[in-house]
Amino acid sequence: MEIKVCFYAFFREYSPEQALQVSLEPGKDTIGDLIQVLKEHLGEKFSREVASLIKGNRELQGLVYVGSKSILRLDKLSTRLKPGDTVKFLPPMAGG
Amino acid sequence: MLIYDSKSCTECQACRLKCSFVKETEYNPAKSRLSIKGKWPQMPVLKVCRQCQNPLCVKACPVSALSQEEQRIISIDYGLCSDCKLCVQACPFEAVQTCAGKIYICDTCKGEYPCTEVCSTEAISKKG
Amino acid sequence: MFEAYNRNLLRINLTDKSFQVEEIPAEVMDKFIGGMGFGVYYLTREVDPAIDALDMGNKLIFATGPLTGTGAPMFAQTALVTKSPLTNGIINCYCGGNLAQKLKSTGYDLVIIEGACSQLSYVLVTPDTVKFIPCPELQGKGVREAEEYISAQEGEDCGTAAIGLAGENLVRFASIISSTRVFGRGGTGAVMGSKNLKGVAFKGTIGVKVHNPRVFALKVDEAFAVFKIATDNPYSLLGVFSRYGTGGGMSLINERYALATRNHTQAHFATADKIDTTAYHKLANSRRIACFGCPIHCGQLHSFQGKDGFFTRGPEYETMYSLGSDCCNDDPLVLARAHNLCEEYGMDTLSAGCTIAFAMECYERGFLSSEDIGFSLDFGNGEALLKALELMARRQGIGDLLAEGTRIMAEKIGRDSAHFAMNSKGMEFAAWMPQRMSGIALTFATSNRGACHKRGPIGQELMGELPMESTEGKAKIVAGIQDKVNALFTLVSCRFADFELPIEMFISLLNAATGMNKDVTDFLDIGERIWNLERLFNLAAGLSSESDMLPARCFEPIEVDGELKSLNREEFEAMVQEYYQVRGWDQQGVPSSVTRKRLGLELPWK
Numbered sequence: 001m002e003i004k005v006c007f008y009a010f011f012r013e014y015s016p017e018q019a020l021q022v023s024l025e026p027g028k029d030t031i032g033d034l035i036q037v038l039k040e041h042l043g044e045k046f047s048r049e050v051a052s053l054i055k056g057n058r059e060l061q062g063l064v065y066v067g068s069k070s071i072l073r074l075d076k077l078s079t080r081l082k083p084g085d086t087v088k089f090l091p092p093m094a095g096g
Numbered sequence: 097m098l099i100y101d102s103k104s105c106t107e108c109q110a111c112r113l114k115c116s117f118v119k120e121t122e123y124n125p126a127k128s129r130l131s132i133k134g135k136w137p138q139m140p141v142l143k144v145c146r147q148c149q150n151p152l153c154v155k156a157c158p159v160s161a162l163s164q165e166e167q168r169i170i171s172i173d174y175g176l177c178s179d180c181k182l183c184v185q186a187c188p189f190e191a192v193q194t195c196a197g198k199i200y201i202c203d204t205c206k207g208e209y210p211c212t213e214v215c216s217t218e219a220i221s222k223k224g
Numbered sequence: 225m226f227e228a229y230n231r232n233l234l235r236i237n238l239t240d241k242s243f244q245v246e247e248i249p250a251e252v253m254d255k256f257i258g259g260m261g262f263g264v265y266y267l268t269r270e271v272d273p274a275i276d277a278l279d280m281g282n283k284l285i286f287a288t289g290p291l292t293g294t295g296a297p298m299f300a301q302t303a304l305v306t307k308s309p310l311t312n313g314i315i316n317c318y319c320g321g322n323l324a325q326k327l328k329s330t331g332y333d334l335v336i337i338e339g340a341c342s343q344l345s346y347v348l349v350t351p352d353t354v355k356f357i358p359c360p361e362l363q364g365k366g367v368r369e370a371e372e373y374i375s376a377q378e379g380e381d382c383g384t385a386a387i388g389l390a391g392e393n394l395v396r397f398a399s400i401i402s403s404t405r406v407f408g409r410g411g412t413g414a415v416m417g418s419k420n421l422k423g424v425a426f427k428g429t430i431g432v433k434v435h436n437p438r439v440f441a442l443k444v445d446e447a448f449a450v451f452k453i454a455t456d457n458p459y460s461l462l463g464v465f466s467r468y469g470t471g472g473g474m475s476l477i478n479e480r481y482a483l484a485t486r487n488h489t490q491a492h493f494a495t496a497d498k499i500d501t502t503a504y505h506k507l508a509n510s511r512r513i514a515c516f517g518c519p520i521h522c523g524q525l526h527s528f529q530g531k532d533g534f535f536t537r538g539p540e541y542e543t544m545y546s547l548g549s550d551c552c553n554d555d556p557l558v559l560a561r562a563h564n565l566c567e568e569y570g571m572d573t574l575s576a577g578c579t580i581a582f583a584m585e586c587y588e589r590g591f592l593s594s595e596d597i598g599f600s601l602d603f604g605n606g607e608a609l610l611k612a613l614e615l616m617a618r619r620q621g622i623g624d625l626l627a628e629g630t631r632i633m634a635e636k637i638g639r640d641s642a643h644f645a646m647n648s649k650g651m652e653f654a655a656w657m658p659q660r661m662s663g664i665a666l667t668f669a670t671s672n673r674g675a676c677h678k679r680g681p682i683g684q685e686l687m688g689e690l691p692m693e694s695t696e697g698k699a700k701i702v703a704g705i706q707d708k709v710n711a712l713f714t715l716v717s718c719r720f721a722d723f724e725l726p727i728e729m730f731i732s733l734l735n736a737a738t739g740m741n742k743d744v745t746d747f748l749d750i751g752e753r754i755w756n757l758e759r760l761f762n763l764a765a766g767l768s769s770e771s772d773m774l775p776a777r778c779f780e781p782i783e784v785d786g787e788l789k790s791l792n793r794e795e796f797e798a799m800v801q802e803y804y805q806v807r808g809w810d811q812q813g814v815p816s817s818v819t820r821k822r823l824g825l826e827l828p829w830k
Contacts, residue, residue, distance in 0.1 A: 009473025009500050010464070018497075049458065059459040062687065068479060068785065073688060091473025091500075092461050093686045106521035108514035109322075113295035116431065117441065123294045124431025125325070135380075136404060136513060137527050137535040195429050214295070214448060216455065216466075216519035217512075 001029065001083040005038065009091035011063075014046040024081065031064060032077040034087060050089075063090050097223045098202075098209060100142040105219035107134040111211035118210050119200075126195040129202035130211060130220075133190075142220065145170060145191040145202040153201070156186035162201075170201045226253055227435045228290040228737035233266075234332040236347060236354055238419055239280070239339030243354040248333060254740065255824065257750055258289030259716035260316045262334045263305025264754050264761075267314060270336070273765035277309035277411070278394060278418040280340045286327060286424070287334035289716040290738050293325040293432040293516075296444050297451055298721040300324055300515035302402075303713060308410040308673070309418075310396045310575070310629055311650040313762040315673045317412050319385070320515035320718065321405035323426070326383025330428035337419065346370075346386075346423035348378055351430060362422050364389055366568040367401045374425050386423035387413045388570030390617040394418060395627040397575035397652070401567065404513055404523055404537040408572045410651065410673060435739035443732045447725060451519050454724045461683070461723055462520055466512075469524035470541040471501040474549075480686055481784040482660040484653070485549040486603055487581040488646050491660055491782050493549035500544065503556040513537065520720060526560065539563040539573065542677075545655035546577025551584060551609055558606035562613055569617035575629060578652035580612050582630045582645055583622070591637050597622045643776040649674035649767060658778045659791050661685045662695045666702045666799055669772045672758040678719050679706045695795045699802040704748075711751030753823045756807075756815045760825065769813035772800055 005020045012018055022037060039051040054060050055077065064071045065088040071079045081087070112128035120127050134140035147168035154162045154170065161176035162183060183199065184192045193200040205211075209222040229248070236243045248262070256265045263285040275281045284306050291299040302324040308315035327335065331351045341356065344363055348355040357377070362370050370386035383402065390398035391413030398413030399406050407413075434440040454462040464472040474496040477483045481491040497503075501524060504510060508528045514521035527535040539547070539559055547553060547562045566573045580601075586592040587601045594600060598621055601608045615623025625633055630652055634645035646653045651674020658665030663681040671679055681701055684690040690701070712722055712730060721730075731747050734740060742750075762771075779796070781788040804811060808819035815825075 008475035008497055010468055010502055012497075012502060053459075057457065057459060059457055059463075063459055063476070065479065070688070088475075088479065090476040090479055091468075092459065092464050093476050093683060103511070106512045106514035106523075108516065108518050108521060110295065110297070110517050110519065113517055117295055117437075120431070121437050122431040122433050124329075124429070126329070126429035127431060133380075136537075137511070137525050214519075216452070216514075216521065 001026070001081075003034070003081050003084065004086040005034070006086060006088045008089060011089035011091070014042050014050065029081050030077065031066070031071055031079045031081070031087070034081065035077070059092070063092060064088070065090055098144060098204075098212070099221050099223050101219050102139045102141065104217040105132070105140045105142070106217055107132055107140050108216070110214040110216070111220050114214045115211050118205065124195070127193070127200060129193060129200045131190075131193055143190045146189060147204070152186040152188065153183035153192055156182045158182060167204070167207070169203050171203070172199060172201060174198070225435065225739035226250065227433045227739065228294065229253060229258070230328065230331050230333045230430070232332050233262075234330075234335045234349065234354070236335060236337050236349075237339045238337065238341045238345075238347070238356070238421060241356045245332075253738075255750065255753065257711075257714035257734070258292070258333060259287050259301070259303040259714045260305065260710060261714035261750065261754055262287040263303050263316060264314065264757050266334070266336060267305045267307070268757050268761045271307055273307070273761050275307070277307040277312060277415060280419070282307045282415055282418070284337040284412065284415055284419070285334060286337075287716075288324045288328045289714055291715045291717070291733055293328045294434065294440070294444075294737060295517060296440075296733050296737075297447050298518050298520065298718040299715055300518055301713075301716040301718055302327060303716050304400070304407045304412055306412055306415050307765070308412070308651075309394070309414045310411040311674045311767070313649060313672060313674070313765050313767045314758050315410035315412065316713065316758075317407045317409055318713070318716070319400070319402050319405045319407040321403050322516050323383045323385055323402040323405070324716065325516050326426040326428070328432065329430050330426050331430050337421070337424075340418065341420040344392075344420050344422050346374055346425060347421065348382075348425045348427065351428045359422055364392065367570050368568065370423050371401075371403065374423050378425050378427060382425045382427045384423055384425045386570070387416050387421075388568055388617070390569040390571040390627075391417035392422075393617065393619045393627065395571060395617060395619065396629045396632070397572040397579075399566075399570050399572050401570050404525070405515065409574065410572070413570050434737045436736045440733065440736040443729065443736055447729055447733070448519060450724050450729070455520065462720065465522040465720065466520050468501040469522050471504075471524070471539060471544050472541075473497075473500050474541065474544060475500075477686065480660075480692070482657050482686065482692070483549055484545055484655060484657045486552050487550060487585045487644060488653070488657060488659070488777055489782075491657060491784055493552075493554070495554035496544075496549060498554045499548045499556045499559050504560065507556060508560075515718070518718065522720070528557075528560065534561070534564050536560055536564040536567060538567075542655045543573040543577065546574045546581075547609065548577075550577055550581040552604035553606055553609055554604075555606045558609060562610055565610065565613045565617070569613075571613070571617060574654055575652040576613060576616060578646055579616075579626055579630050579633065580609060582633065582641075583612065583626060585644055586637060586641060591639050591641055592622070645775055646777065647675060648774055649771045651675045656680065656682060658774050659780070659782050660784070660789070661692050662791065662796070662799065663690065663698045663702055665774060665778065665791055665796060666695075666698050666803060667706065669774050669800060670702070670803055671706070672755065672762055679709045681705055683723070693789065693791075695799040699799055699806045703803060703806045706755055707748050707751035709751070710754045711747045714750060714754070749823070753825065756819065756823055757825055759813075759815060760820075763814060772813055
């Protein structure tokens with residue numbers, strides 16, 4: 001199935017395109033699966049700084065959104081995606 | 097040996113605070129053995145004793161208050177020092193600090209360099 | 225006891241060119257700690273709340289705290305307390321960098337500046353003396369030139385702070401700048417300008433000792449360890465700040481539809497990513513600069529090369545709203561130049577941007593014409609934005625009106641433009657939307673210094689720990705944050721330290737430095753005491769409960785991802801009433817005698 005992935009702020013450093021169309025195989029439709037697909041697609045930097053950290057890093061999980069909800073409020077890395085979903089990598093709230 | 101990477105230095109002065117606290121039990125950059133000269137947006141420069149092979153500060157001292165010991169560390173005899181500041185002028189690295197009538201020269205803290213422990217960017221680090 | 229203090233204040237009289245040194249009573253150190261506490265204590269005793277802020281009778285109080293100048297991380301701020309020409313109430317304002325330690329090294333914990341110079345001058349403070357130095361050649365000069373001039377005269381080891389043209393021209397939101405950091409909000413630069421004071425310089429070598437060095441050093445190490453864990457995580461808030469500064473990304477705020485755009489008519493700015501810090505890393509040579517002793521180094525220095533090259537320290541996230549989304553400007557170079565203009569002229573980027581956004585809407589509605597302005601002040605017009613800033617600082621043409629801020633502009637323009645003059649108590653909104661976040665709505669309306677964002681539950685509301693829109697329970701939470709932040713600002717802590725350091729650590733550092741024996745309750749009570757003292761001053765200055773209000777736009781529906789949402793006026797007013805109750809104030813928001821007695825507050829001006 002097809003989903004869209006968008007990178008914002010410093011996450012843009014991992015992908016030359018700000019928005020990507022990604023195909024997920026049937027039965028491999030969780031956020032965790034998506035991260036694996038992106039790892040193959042985006043290379044070493046993403047692998048090192050996002051893919052290998054995300055399992056234990058609550059702050060990083062909080063920055064991955066499906067629609068308007070962070071995966072922390074859904075099913076974390078087991079969150080299931082639906083066709084047409086948009087997954088966003090957002091920076092933490094800024095300001096001060 | 098102290099290594100300085102000016103590109104990483106944020107001029108926070110945490111190293112200077114640690115130095116004066118370790119040596120004087122007081123937080124006072126003016127009594128620190130290291131100083132940082134920064135004129136933004138240019139790169140900062142760290143000034144600290146480099147344990148020269150031929151120390152010009154020792155040569156310049158008219159009362160022999162300065163001597164070079166093991167590991168080429170400079171030792172100060174405060175009993176002899178008259179605060180004439182000729183050593184301050186002589187050092188080509190501006191590494192002799194002075195405050196309230198006393199001079200200060202880094203003695204490496206037995207090679208431990210506690211100043212490097214508080215650097216948040218590893219701009220200052222120790223080697224060997 | 226009190227080893228970490230100098231235990232003295234310096235009183236400078238610019239009119240007589242005299243000065244005097246006074247001891248700070250032990251009771252004042254114990255009940256007000258330092259920083260904001262000292263500033264509010266002395267200002268409320270000595271300045272008549274009814275005077276005009278630009279009257280000679282106003283005072284500028286620069287104050288440090290017991291942790292200033294120590295090795296404890298993130299205590300680099302100087303507090304500044306005065307009466308604000310923007311709000312007519314009391315203001316507390318902060319500047320990082322290296323100034324605080326330099327002030328304290330002269331042997332004083334705080335400096336009270338009174339009267340006015342007969343000609344443009346700067347003041348030099350050393351441990352031995354105070355000098356009053358006329359500097360007519362600095363008239364009209366930018367902040368950088370002024371600070372460099374003073375350093376050249378007095379030595380590179382001085383800590384300096386100066387005003388630019390905006391302060392000299394009494395722009396109501398003029399700032400005071402110290403190297404790479406700013407006393408930004410509330411027009412403190414205009415107060416300094418009204419005193420004909422171009423700059424202040426501090427030159428000393430006195431250090432700071434602590435009561436219990438062994439314990440203090442341990443606590444310092446612990447604090448550094450906490451911050452290291454935070455900054456090692458590139459996805460924590462301080463981790464992002466340490467790499468990208470506060471402008472690390474506006475996208476999350478945008479996703480939550482909480483990024484004020486087009487004078488707060490919209491909550492989403494489609495091209496926000498074009499002006500975040502990563503944009504600057506591509507356009508300029510950038511490096512990080514820290515405040516004194518700080519391991520977060522959130523300061524970003526950008527040098528733009530080329531014929532029209534310049535360098536600027538920022539913009540911060542807040543400026544990415546005020547001179548960015550609020551004016552519909554998505555050009556990062558325009559934003560950087562606008563920021564640089566504010567640096568050179570010495571103006572608050574928040575009030576300047578928000579005022580220009582207001583003017584842009586007035587122009588759009590035909591309340592201000594092309595003849596009035598002299599050019600097309602459209603939303604999104606970068607050139608017009610830069611021109612408006614210049615005119616504002618110079619008080620030329622339309623700039624003379626812009627320099628008054630949104631509240632006075634709305635009064636002069638009339639036509640119910642106050643409806644969309646986004647200020648509370650005259651202080652323009654910071655980068656947060658009361659329409660979208662009820663905690664922000666409450667703190668903007670009730671903060672003593674006006675629409676202050678430093679005292680709101682921003683993180684909790686944005687990240688979903690607290691429901692953004694519901695007003696339930698917000699009164700207690702907001703009052704709690706206001707008190708806590710006040711307490712932290714007595715030390716004087718950076719606002720960001722609170723994001724990682726538990727309150728007990730702040731108190732351990734305070735106790736080990738001073739020999740005090742405060743616990744959490746004592747500490748928060750001090751914050752509450754200061755809040756109430758400010759409130760009493762403001763009430764006597766004429767800021768009644770009517771000023772605990774928001775402009776009408778805040779109660780109108782706003783589009784949030786296809787839906788319409790709004791802040792309900794009745795719920796808001798009920799929330800304010802609940803806030804009064806929580807604070808022990810009556811229904812007019814006046815601290816009751818029971819509350820005043822509990823906090824040990826007098827009313828010196830009665």
